[in-house]
Amino acid sequence: LALVTVDDDSFWEDMPATHFAVDAPQLDDTVIAVGYPLGATSITVTRGVVSRVLMMDFTLMNFTRQRVLPAVQIDAAINPGNSGGPVFAQTSNKVVGVAFAGRSQAAGHGYIIPVMVVQMFLDAFYKTRSPSFGKLPSLGLSTQKLVNPNLRAMAFGGGVPKHKAGILVVDIDPLGNAKRDGIKVGDVVMKVDGAVV
Secondary structure (H helix, E strand, C coil), rough: CCCCCCCCCHHCCCCCCCEECCCCCCCCCCEEEEECCCCCCCCCEEEEEEEEEEEEEEEECCCCCCCCCEEECCCCCCCCCCCCCEECCCCCCCCCEEEEECCCCCCCEEEEEEEHHHHHHHHHHHHHCCCCCCCCCCCCCEEEEEECCCHHHHHHCCCCCCCCCEEEEEEEECHHHHHHHHCCCCEEECCCCCCEE
């Protein structure tokens, strides 16, 4: 993500504004990607649905210690040059994300950065007012899903609980917030801000 502005404030006069949606789009929501793909001389529009909501490494390099953030996969084309363009919810006409990347080897496989990550980015900038405000906040921990019954039993002290909640902490960033707050390798995270994990 990047913030771009202009030197002459008169540019903004009579400029129509759009608004962010509060939440990320849900599966099967219809979305509209708007942008200027390479070679285009006017705005282009592609329409599709939300195929998947996931956590992903935005560098697309799959580093083991790289942070993952919420992302949304859509089947509307994200053509080269469309990155950075808004993606609107068809029902509300509000921005639900920013076009991010496509996959050349896979048809109908585009990604958007959802509105909550964009808002976190903007909040970090407005708090510092610095062009180099640093990384987005992170818990600073790596986790393992507890789908294996034996791992689940080990994590919960020998018995397999009836609920499906919880993720196992397997690594802690020594300078991250989790370390400062006393989270340790082997802990099981059950809730974050009241939301069941």
